[in-house]
Amino acid sequence: MLRPALLLLAFVALPAAADGGGLLARLTAAAPDADPKVLALALQARTCAMATEGAASASRLAVIDYSRPSTETRLWVFDLKRKALLFAEHVAHGRGSGENLAQTFSNREGSHQSSLGLFRTAETYQGGNGYSMRMDGLEPGVNDAARDRLIVMHGAPYVDPLAALKQGRLGRSFGCPAVRPQVARELIDTLKQGQLLFAYYPDPEWLKGSALLGCGGHAATAATAPSGKPASDA
Numbered sequence: 001m002l003r004p005a006l007l008l009l010a011f012v013a014l015p016a017a018a019d020g021g022g023l024l025a026r027l028t029a030a031a032p033d034a035d036p037k038v039l040a041l042a043l044q045a046r047t048c049a050m051a052t053e054g055a056a057s058a059s060r061l062a063v064i065d066y067s068r069p070s071t072e073t074r075l076w077v078f079d080l081k082r083k084a085l086l087f088a089e090h091v092a093h094g095r096g097s098g099e100n101l102a103q104t105f106s107n108r109e110g111s112h113q114s115s116l117g118l119f120r121t122a123e124t125y126q127g128g129n130g131y132s133m134r135m136d137g138l139e140p141g142v143n144d145a146a147r148d149r150l151i152v153m154h155g156a157p158y159v160d161p162l163a164a165l166k167q168g169r170l171g172r173s174f175g176c177p178a179v180r181p182q183v184a185r186e187l188i189d190t191l192k193q194g195q196l197l198f199a200y201y202p203d204p205e206w207l208k209g210s211a212l213l214g215c216g217g218h219a220a221t222a223a224t225a226p227s228g229k230p231a232s233d234a
Contacts, residue, residue: 026083031076033088038065042198045118045212052215053138055120055196062197064091064177066102066114070170071161075179077190087187090161092170092178100169105201107137107145112174115143115151118212119197122147124188129154130181133188135197139210143199151175153191155184 024043028036042063049055061078068074075091078084093102096112106113117139124133132154137143143151156178158171177199179187191197207213 023080023083027078027085030078030083030085031088033073034063034076035065035067038067038200039063041200041213042118044214045198045210046196048212048215049118049120049138049196052211053120055138055194057194058120058196060086060191060195062191062195064197064199066093066097066105066116066199066201069100070102070172071100071164071168075177077187086190087183089179089183089187090159090164090170092156092159092173092176094175095172096175097172102201105203105206106175107141107143107149109145109149114173114175114177114199115146116199116201116203116206117143117210119143119146119199121153121191121193121195121197124192127152127154129156129176129178131155131185131188133192139212142206142210149175151177153177153179153184153188153197155179155181157181 024036024040027039042061046055046061059079059081061080063076065074070090070093073088073090075089076085077087079086094112094114097104097114102114104113105116107115115137117137119135119137122134122136124131132152134152135146137146154176156171156173159178159180164170
């Protein structure tokens with residue numbers, strides 16, 4: 001079995017987007033702190049979703065890199081039409097996924113873990129954590145229970161980068177990608193109603209099996225190529 005790093009390199013050898021990689025180059029330039037390989041995977045998932053999930057109207061893409069510690073910026077939001085970076089933010093992971101580093105992910109109710117893969121954003125509402133945005137997972141068995149689990153984006157006071165540096169991690173959610181309260185409403189309004197969010201971690205099973213990474217058949221070829229409840233304080 002390929003190591004996650006080799007598997008990731010195999011995937012990003014595929015075309016990153018329908019424009020032959022020009023979009024990837026622009027997004028990489030706009031967000032130099034983001035991993036280009038992760039951005040490439042996000043664009044691959046978007047391209048597949050445009051063909052199979054009716055996501056052609058999405059003009060904004062959020063990318064979360066859960067391989068980074070919670071004390072670092074690991075959420076980027078892009079305007080795909082303008083090829084511009086709109087936000088670069090800290091984001092919480094589920095308390096069941098790990099401490100400063102998220103390491104385990106789930107689609108299961110009650111796990112308090114984050115989920116991987118591509119999500120389509122949906123409606124907003126006012127809930128226990130204030131202004132929040134529902135999301136629908138587009139990957140069966142990976143994240144498609146997100147709505148039932150109440151995995152939503154919202155603001156949370158425990159997403160405090162300065163406090164995280166002192167305590168060694170951000171506060172954690174019940175699986176929600178929670179963000180700083182100061183940016184929550186603007187960020188949510190940027191992403192609501194049919195935009196896309198891609199959550200990454202180098203999980204070999206997901207990288208090999210996702211139907212939205214290389215559109216199924218291509219993913220299988222690349223993989224063998226050489227080379228909850230709304231979040232609360234923790």
